[in-house]
Amino acid sequence: MNGWHGRLLHVDLGRGRCRSESIPTALLHAYLGGRGLGVRLLRDDYHRDPADPDLPLLFAVGPLCGTVAPTSSRLVVVSRSPLTGTVFAASAGGPFARRLKAAGFDAVRIVGVSPQPVVLTLTPHGGELRPAAQLWGKRVAATVAALAEHGSVAAIGPAGENGVLYASIVMGDGEAVGRGGLGAVMGSKQLKAITVAGDLPTVVADPVRLESARQNVMRLFRASPVLLGELGLGEFGTPAFVDLMAQRRLTPTENFRKTHFPSCASYAGPALHRAFAPLRYGCDDCPIECKKRTAQGLALPEYEAVSHFGALNGIADLQTIVAANALCSDLGLDPISAAATLAAWGEMRGRFPRPAEVGPLLEAIAARRGDGELLARGSRRLTVARGRPELAMAVKSLELPAYDPRGVYGMALAYATGNHGGCHLSAYPIAHEILRKPVPTDRFSFAGKARMIKIAEDSNAAIDSLVACKLAFLGASLEEYADLLAAVTGSEYSTQALMVIGERIWMSERFYNQQNGFTAADDTLPERFFTEPGSSGDGIAIPPIDRSRFAEELAKYYAMRGLNSQGGFADPAFLEYQP
Amino acid sequence: MKTQIACYGAKLVSDRVAAPGRVALLAQDDVLLHYGADDLVTLGRELLPRLNVTALAIAAPARPCGDLLIARCAAGDEVIVPRDTETRTFLHDIPIVRRPPDGVHDPAHLASLLGGRKGIAVEGLGIIATGVTPEQAYINVSSVYHALFVKLLLDLLRDGVRTAAEHELLADLRREVTAAPGMEGLSFRPGPLLKPEEILDEMARVGRYTVERGLVDSFFGNISCRAGAILYISQTASSLDALAGCIDPVPFDGSSTVGLTASSELPAHRRIYEMTEATTILHGHPRFAVILSMLCEHQADCRVVDCWKDCPAVRYLGGIPVVAGEIGAGGLAKRVPPVIGATGRAIVFGHGVFTTGKDGFSEAFRALLEVEQWCQRDYFRLLDTALAASPKR
Numbered sequence A: 001m002n003g004w005h006g007r008l009l010h011v012d013l014g015r016g017r018c019r020s021e022s023i024p025t026a027l028l029h030a031y032l033g034g035r036g037l038g039v040r041l042l043r044d045d046y047h048r049d050p051a052d053p054d055l056p057l058l059f060a061v062g063p064l065c066g067t068v069a070p071t072s073s074r075l076v077v078v079s080r081s082p083l084t085g086t087v088f089a090a091s092a093g094g095p096f097a098r099r100l101k102a103a104g105f106d107a108v109r110i111v112g113v114s115p116q117p118v119v120l121t122l123t124p125h126g127g128e129l130r131p132a133a134q135l136w137g138k139r140v141a142a143t144v145a146a147l148a149e150h151g152s153v154a155a156i157g158p159a160g161e162n163g164v165l166y167a168s169i170v171m172g173d174g175e176a177v178g179r180g181g182l183g184a185v186m187g188s189k190q191l192k193a194i195t196v197a198g199d200l201p202t203v204v205a206d207p208v209r210l211e212s213a214r215q216n217v218m219r220l221f222r223a224s225p226v227l228l229g230e231l232g233l234g235e236f237g238t239p240a241f242v243d244l245m246a247q248r249r250l251t252p253t254e255n256f257r258k259t260h261f262p263s264c265a266s267y268a269g270p271a272l273h274r275a276f277a278p279l280r281y282g283c284d285d286c287p288i289e290c291k292k293r294t295a296q297g298l299a300l301p302e303y304e305a306v307s308h309f310g311a312l313n314g315i316a317d318l319q320t321i322v323a324a325n326a327l328c329s330d331l332g333l334d335p336i337s338a339a340a341t342l343a344a345w346g347e348m349r350g351r352f353p354r355p356a357e358v359g360p361l362l363e364a365i366a367a368r369r370g371d372g373e374l375l376a377r378g379s380r381r382l383t384v385a386r387g388r389p390e391l392a393m394a395v396k397s398l399e400l401p402a403y404d405p406r407g408v409y410g411m412a413l414a415y416a417t418g419n420h421g422g423c424h425l426s427a428y429p430i431a432h433e434i435l436r437k438p439v440p441t442d443r444f445s446f447a448g449k450a451r452m453i454k455i456a457e458d459s460n461a462a463i464d465s466l467v468a469c470k471l472a473f474l475g476a477s478l479e480e481y482a483d484l485l486a487a488v489t490g491s492e493y494s495t496q497a498l499m500v501i502g503e504r505i506w507m508s509e510r511f512y513n514q515q516n517g518f519t520a521a522d523d524t525l526p527e528r529f530f531t532e533p534g535s536s537g538d539g540i541a542i543p544p545i546d547r548s549r550f551a552e553e554l555a556k557y558y559a560m561r562g563l564n565s566q567g568g569f570a571d572p573a574f575l576e577y578q579p
Numbered sequence B: 001m002k003t004q005i006a007c008y009g010a011k012l013v014s015d016r017v018a019a020p021g022r023v024a025l026l027a028q029d030d031v032l033l034h035y036g037a038d039d040l041v042t043l044g045r046e047l048l049p050r051l052n053v054t055a056l057a058i059a060a061p062a063r064p065c066g067d068l069l070i071a072r073c074a075a076g077d078e079v080i081v082p083r084d085t086e087t088r089t090f091l092h093d094i095p096i097v098r099r100p101p102d103g104v105h106d107p108a109h110l111a112s113l114l115g116g117r118k119g120i121a122v123e124g125l126g127i128i129a130t131g132v133t134p135e136q137a138y139i140n141v142s143s144v145y146h147a148l149f150v151k152l153l154l155d156l157l158r159d160g161v162r163t164a165a166e167h168e169l170l171a172d173l174r175r176e177v178t179a180a181p182g183m184e185g186l187s188f189r190p191g192p193l194l195k196p197e198e199i200l201d202e203m204a205r206v207g208r209y210t211v212e213r214g215l216v217d218s219f220f221g222n223i224s225c226r227a228g229a230i231l232y233i234s235q236t237a238s239s240l241d242a243l244a245g246c247i248d249p250v251p252f253d254g255s256s257t258v259g260l261t262a263s264s265e266l267p268a269h270r271r272i273y274e275m276t277e278a279t280t281i282l283h284g285h286p287r288f289a290v291i292l293s294m295l296c297e298h299q300a301d302c303r304v305v306d307c308w309k310d311c312p313a314v315r316y317l318g319g320i321p322v323v324a325g326e327i328g329a330g331g332l333a334k335r336v337p338p339v340i341g342a343t344g345r346a347i348v349f350g351h352g353v354f355t356t357g358k359d360g361f362s363e364a365f366r367a368l369l370e371v372e373q374w375c376q377r378d379y380f381r382l383l384d385t386a387l388a389a390s391p392k393r
């Protein structure tokens, strides 16, 4: 079979069994892989509570994985988030994804709870469960080192074991599946880590066409100032955004009380360069190489992490920020939710953490010890428990990342409509509102944004199913990726065909959420953004968002999605018509 | 949105891309908005709901480049491949649709082609393109037109002029370029430009001039000015005739990344300032310069395949150096700066022209205009030579 293997590994931790299943070809064509395949495979179980042992945790790669298609060494983990209660899909890049594919599987479905801690070892011979009591309690780096002989490793840290609601799953040789607390789902199953090894190739239908499509993508990457320009992500990594967002006055500061942090230059891209002389590396063989690490192997933080441990907590000290990020990685914590929860706590008690307190607080969170017990539940539960719910800067309980919605109205809408909660990646309107790609839009206007957000949500759902990196689309477009997909699979795909697939995935997710009790009331922003201004200055005014205009655009969005005025599905049998 | 579609629809005509009165721009917000000719709007209404896009533009082109190219295509050809490098990078290829026997195009077929590419060329109708905003639909129509124009004129020169319609188009163009205005009516601030507000204002005005004189396709191109430690440069995807608020101040010492949104040619501009005495730079894609840059007498016996990026030679057009090189840091940013110092002018293979000024924008603008005028004259000189040499039919 071209592109796919057509197989998934079903792992029943309760019974200690693994078996290989075939995946119907029609489903692969209709959902591609990654997020789409994961969401489809969740269909019979989406209603299960995140604590239900039978809730599946799905790892899925896509048809481009294992080929020369740029940025395609990625996977998506899908389940229901214990933090948000929504369906969740989070993507990560690195060799782990390629090796999972090379083990001969498009997806791994994990159900049940193991009676004792285990490690799942995956090879072309199938899956095997090994006792891992000696690893339980270990941090990520130590776990990865202990398992290195088995190939690439994805592991949880103490945070996942202890059920921190924003625990991550860390790829030992790549990124983390950071958001949504999927590490806690893995921990609840007593699954400490997964190792993958294999050398099965992804069969490519038309290698000549693939090479030419690859060249087209590379040409666009090289022409993109944001990706490979001298101030771009290849050079500075995503912290290149620090200066830009500061200049646009949309840096969330002190738990979103302000939108400007005058000291942010101390941790901006150029400052990281001066302090660490980082080496560039990519997720596996990604040509953009936006990841940065020191010669000693210390991974440097992404934009979201530097900005949230920085401005959001009022901290300017670079060493503190870098150390906090590294500690999150080792403990298996999502740095965005961790930093945002600390900031909400800071505003609540009238004092943001001092630099020296950050490390010990993160340790306490991972261990659920002392203040960490409450902080481990995320900003919404924390602020509700203390009677200050208005201080949770989260949508559907997912802490907002480092773009203040008062300075980017498309982002405001996208935070609200996101199926996974307040995530920047569901539609990433920063591309056009700030980075001017593919064309600039007025960041202080809602005009036309409903349609743009819908298009981007569909498009990103397709990208997450190929699976490709969303940053690649600051240079290339679905048009080139449709060519790559056609070359790999031997079936023709167009931009439009991928958009149809993306829409199907998006709507399925929304349907799951609706059945699980989410309504239009959940599609909104924290009150602060409608009532308090941001930090105006430098000729830029940051007023509160106009609530009625926001509501009007949200209503347009529902209509464009074919939903009723309450954001609901007119047809309760929606899923029955989906492949 | 309503004003946007009217603005970009009108712009297609004022840019001399679309024939007057023969343009339509549609956008779907919660309702469908439209601007332009009724028959084209009717077709647009059939197409837009089939596509997951915001906007769609249909334009009967100012010159029938598409129809003439389609007529020259072999029977089985389904696409036109641009020969210039900029549109080749962003459009890949342009699907063509031949006139059906009954003259009525099938909307389902047009929509399916539009579902795969940014723009298509439809015989007897014109160019149709889509976008996530009305502006992007406008840009895509404009880029397709640029690509078709450049390819047609290159093909006519290489393969000969065959039909009366082709002769007519060339005669029209010859009249148009001869009558085109030069520097008259334009005024420039004398340099050196030092104050930020003065620089921003002058850049916005000169940017507008480049569009008015047709020295850029749609509005692609960029403009910069150096003042001490700061390089002021137009932003990526900015409209040269609307630069207010779209100029990035980029520190030379790399102390900030606010220039992340600067033009993709930032590295070329920076290096030109480092290697020459220039204080201003203009870059545009004037069509005849793009065309002439691709004519190379060594092509038959040369081993370089991708001339546009790999040709190591420096050739000359009327004394102006021509170099190859891809957009971005790796290509033309390396090749242009070393050759532009001598004349303040350089042409990039299949792409466009860079010009510089030592003192204010007047010198750079005059240079850009002169390069294009020289290339226009030389194109028709080469054409006349070719026509004289070909056997009379």
Ligand SMILES: [Zn+2]
Pocket: B086, B220, B221, B283, B284, B285, B351, B352
């Ligand atoms: Zn250019």
